[in-house]
Amino acid sequence: xxxxxxxxxxxxxxxxxxxxxxxxxxxxxxxxxxxxxxxxxxxxxxxxxxxxxxxxxxxxxxxxxxxxxxxxxxxxxxxxxxxxxxxxxxxxxxxxxxxxxxxxxxxxxx
Amino acid sequence: xxxxxxxxxxxxxxxxxxxxxxxxxxxxxxxxxxxxxxxxxxxxxxxxxxxxxxxxxxxxxxxxxxxxxxxxxxxxxxxxxxxxxxxxxxxxxxxxxxxxxxxxxxxxxxxxxxx
Numbered sequence: 001x002x003x004x005x006x007x008x009x010x011x012x013x014x015x016x017x018x019x020x021x022x023x024x025x026x027x028x029x030x031x032x033x034x035x036x037x038x039x040x041x042x043x044x045x046x047x048x049x050x051x052x053x054x055x056x057x058x059x060x061x062x063x064x065x066x067x068x069x070x071x072x073x074x075x076x077x078x079x080x081x082x083x084x085x086x087x088x089x090x091x092x093x094x095x096x097x098x099x100x101x102x103x104x105x106x107x108x109x110x
Numbered sequence: 111x112x113x114x115x116x117x118x119x120x121x122x123x124x125x126x127x128x129x130x131x132x133x134x135x136x137x138x139x140x141x142x143x144x145x146x147x148x149x150x151x152x153x154x155x156x157x158x159x160x161x162x163x164x165x166x167x168x169x170x171x172x173x174x175x176x177x178x179x180x181x182x183x184x185x186x187x188x189x190x191x192x193x194x195x196x197x198x199x200x201x202x203x204x205x206x207x208x209x210x211x212x213x214x215x216x217x218x219x220x221x222x223x224x225x
Binding site: 002006009032034043044046049086090098099100101102103 | 154155
């Protein structure tokens with residue numbers, strides 16, 4: 001079955017601390033993985049996708065097929081990073097469907 | 111981003127009533143989606159559409175009906191609202207090809223309360 005697991009509901013860190021939001025997935029084929037972010041009172045928006053292999057707002061995520069993980073990392077958290085983060089998976093076969101994890105709320109304290 | 115809009119933004123209704131949530135996008139995206147967002151569940155797909163007049167069920171379709179007579183509109187109807195349908199509903203759209211293929215663009219959401 002296709003599934004995305006985000007084990008942490010809440011991750012609380014201090015400004016300047018490293019951040020790692022965990023995401024594990026279950027998929028039998030070759031998935032495409034995404035991280036979406038929802039800042040307070042804003043729309044859900046794409047943060048990054050694994051095929052782009054880019055860093056957005058200091059965040060990076062590497063797809064580890066062996067561990068079926070796509071953890072989101074940032075070396076130094078900022079207060080403006082506080083938001084709800086969703087890991088999502090899209091499989092092959094068309095229709096662009098996304099399967100979302102339950103989300104992790106990141107709280108960065110001053 | 112005004113490309114995808116939802117109405118109403120807030121709705122309170124009673125059990126058993128029919129409710130329609132509207133979604134409109136101006137990008138001519140082929141794909142459109144309806145999700146519900148609940149604590150502990152993240153976003154769950156209700157229905158999706160690959161083009162006008164083509165719709166299909168997602169993960170949690172029971173109690174919902176959709177239609178897509180025009181590419182730009184994708185209304186979601188709760189035929190007989192239940193308290194378990196109290197949620198925040200998000201509409202999204204995406205392109206069928208190109209560099210941003212598979213990236214979904216979300217509306218602002220509709221907060222629905224069923225009493």
